[in-house]
Amino acid sequence: MTDGAQDMGGVKGFGKVEPERDEPVFHAEWEKRAFALTLAMGKPGGWNIDMSRSARENRPNAEYLRMTYYEIWLAGLEKLMAERHLVENDEIETGHSLHKSKAVAVLSSDDVEKTLHRGGPTEREPKAPAQFNVGDRVRMKTTNPPTHTRLPRYTRGKEGTIERVLGCHVFPDSNALGQGEDPRWLYTVKFSARELFGAEGDPSSHVSIDAWEPYMEKA
Amino acid sequence: MSGHDHHHHDHDHSELSETELRVRALETVLTEKGYVDPKALDLLIETYEKKVGPRNGARVVAKAWADPAYRARLLKDGTPAIAEVGYAGRQGEHIVALENTRQRHNMVVCTLCSCYPWPVLGLPPVWYKSAPYRSRAVSDPRGVLADFGVSLPKDTEIRVWDSTAEIRYLVLPMRPTGTEGWSEEKLADLVTRDSMIGTGLAKNPGEVK
Incomplete structure (x- = not known):
């Protein structure tokens, strides 16, 4: 989803940041289990990170803002499993397997370490040269796509400078929809705070995003 | 019953x-x-x-402080330099290290979700994933730093990195003065999690035993 409650940059009204002293990694036993289930189900589920993010974000704004972080993870996991009929609602309601299992690959405890160590690199061999170079001025496109994107709203229509060329990376807008990785050139684009936020922008600060080539045009 | x-x-x-x-x-x-x-x-x-937490990142930072050749490798290409110390993988597949100086202070956020360099910092704290931080880090970085009790000189540029793709950022904080000749292990005790996100500074020698 785009333009939803998850796209928070520059939004007012959320209050102060409140760091917690000596914060534990998890705040409840169920958070640990929800975290581990989400990681472990990636293999049998076969979804990618962009599908996961999209599943977490794609819900009514009021609901997204009301839920805690791991509640959102849990809801995302349930949605991904339901879409693939890996688990049915009556099974979660009764707490038992009631239907035939699908044949899937499982993450065994022996594989945990090497799976985490391998991770999921997103850089791919480029099929075409990069359209922009370091120092080029670019403008982020003004868009309002109905599906997943990673172009934050506060940068749309704004002009910035290419600061780094990061290689060719899996394109989330396509990958989240199951339409393939469609790798595109990725750049760090730097904006002045004044360009993004007008007179209220901090005169001594700059903000950068990492943006794929289709998100921008030559300024 | x-x-x-x-x-x-x-x-x-x-x-x-x-x-x-x-x-x-x-x-x-x-x-x-x-x-x-x-x-x-x-x-x-x-x-x-x-196993995986900010102590990992602290070792990387301490090594960069103590070893100029390593620091150069880390700033040139973070991922292999961090792998040298033994950290790699999930949510740290592509890491860029950002050097803080008197002229420029780097601060990292993910306004769209909670992207964070797991292999070096572990899982993100609640505040990093919260709406106040995600919304204000880009538009009011000095205000956010004030929430953390950090105040920087007016002429220090604040550079905010919004992690919108799969690149993960690790801030290399400034080395505190009065630590000349310290071992990497001792230096690592000065490196806080927040100093590697950019919402804090490294501790001064007087703040550790």
């Missing part, structure tokens, strides 16, 4: 929230279906509770 036991049983359940019960049910279902290995779940939790 006696009346007393029955009461106790009900009491146990009333203490579990709907979410706790749902997660429990889900884990049972997924285990019965053979989709998850319970030992793998325990190992995943143990990894991020005990």
